[in-house]
Amino acid sequence: MQRHAFTLIELTVALAASTILVAGLASSLYISSQALNVNASQKTRTAAVVLHDLATDLNKAVEFSERTATALTFTVPDRNGDSAPEVIRYAWTGTPGDPLTYQYNGGTVVNIATDVQSFNTTALTRDMVAESLVTPVASNVVFEEMTSAKLASNGSSIAITKPPGTTQGDLLIAAVATDGNVTSSLVGPSGWNLITIGPSGGSIRQTLGVWWKIASSSEPGSYQFNWALSEQAYGWVMRFKGHDATSPINAFAMESGYAILTAPSPAVVSSVDNALILRLAGFDSYPITLNVLGLVGHSLITMDSSSTSSSATSGGAGYMQQSTAGNSGASAFTLVGAEEFTSVTIAIAPEVNP
Numbered sequence: 001m002q003r004h005a006f007t008l009i010e011l012t013v014a015l016a017a018s019t020i021l022v023a024g025l026a027s028s029l030y031i032s033s034q035a036l037n038v039n040a041s042q043k044t045r046t047a048a049v050v051l052h053d054l055a056t057d058l059n060k061a062v063e064f065s066e067r068t069a070t071a072l073t074f075t076v077p078d079r080n081g082d083s084a085p086e087v088i089r090y091a092w093t094g095t096p097g098d099p100l101t102y103q104y105n106g107g108t109v110v111n112i113a114t115d116v117q118s119f120n121t122t123a124l125t126r127d128m129v130a131e132s133l134v135t136p137v138a139s140n141v142v143f144e145e146m147t148s149a150k151l152a153s154n155g156s157s158i159a160i161t162k163p164p165g166t167t168q169g170d171l172l173i174a175a176v177a178t179d180g181n182v183t184s185s186l187v188g189p190s191g192w193n194l195i196t197i198g199p200s201g202g203s204i205r206q207t208l209g210v211w212w213k214i215a216s217s218s219e220p221g222s223y224q225f226n227w228a229l230s231e232q233a234y235g236w237v238m239r240f241k242g243h244d245a246t247s248p249i250n251a252f253a254m255e256s257g258y259a260i261l262t263a264p265s266p267a268v269v270s271s272v273d274n275a276l277i278l279r280l281a282g283f284d285s286y287p288i289t290l291n292v293l294g295l296v297g298h299s300l301i302t303m304d305s306s307s308t309s310s311s312a313t314s315g316g317a318g319y320m321q322q323s324t325a326g327n328s329g330a331s332a333f334t335l336v337g338a339e340e341f342t343s344v345t346i347a348i349a350p351e352v353n354p
Helices: 039-058
Strands: 012-021 024-032 062-067 071-076 086-091 100-104 108-113 143-159 173-178 193-198 206-214 222-242 249-265 275-284 299-305 314-323 331-348
Touching: 039 071, 039 086, 039 108, 086 108, 143 173, 143 299, 173 314, 173 331, 193 331, 206 331, 222 275, 222 299, 222 314, 249 275
Parallel strands: 173 275
Antiparallel strands: 012 024, 062 071, 071 086, 086 100, 100 108, 143 222, 173 206, 173 222, 193 206, 206 275, 249 331, 275 314, 275 331, 299 314
């Protein structure tokens, strides 16, 4: 690549550049030039041409390898079709009257302006924060621990101990399964947000309620859930980290009915990458095998019951990571008999790191 040489009486350049935005550098160029003889008009025009070329190159700079007051070496995207970036260097000795030079890919040094009196790129040695254009990266939601409680005889409340490792900002999700349909009266403690309670209708004689909250700095030692009728219950509280701090529940779905050997777990459609898919279920009686989920590809959180009597209720939960937003697909819990059930699937949104 060739550049024409020009003769200048005075060339003064002031440059301001922002720092790297993704993999590139955006620059702003501010120019001041003045000629001091009878050829002022022509010299000003030629100076403007040189500075225009310099500004164009700087605006396409990917990264700098040299930034001093009088020299710049930087790369720009491929210009000659070899799929490799090009290396450009502008330099001045700092001695008034010496030329401003240009070098392309280590080739011949070309004088692009002679009799240069001032060339100063000091502003380019300052880094100024620019808004990042990098797409925020979502981390994974992490299941940490759970606590559970059993009400093995009929009652109207259950208290579940706070997970011992709970700290401020953790996501807590609670589930309570009862024998008998108490959907109209099952309530969580103050400060908990209801996700759903099912079944939504019909004659199902079993209930599952699910709630969430972000842990405060002063959580109580346990959480009490209440209902109107006298029923057995099994409840558990799960603790998570790495979640979206303001809107952790991205989506949920519920299904209920009568299951034989397998209880369906519905699909959920997440709108974020790296969601944690949490599946929960409550069952009438005791149709489960302790700590056996049956959810293919999922990790066990719990599968247990209030008791082994005919008046018992059972519940379980498991989870998996979903790397890409969209439909999680359905799954199924394994049973050892036929019973009524309610299942809930939740997509937990991850924390987004800018």
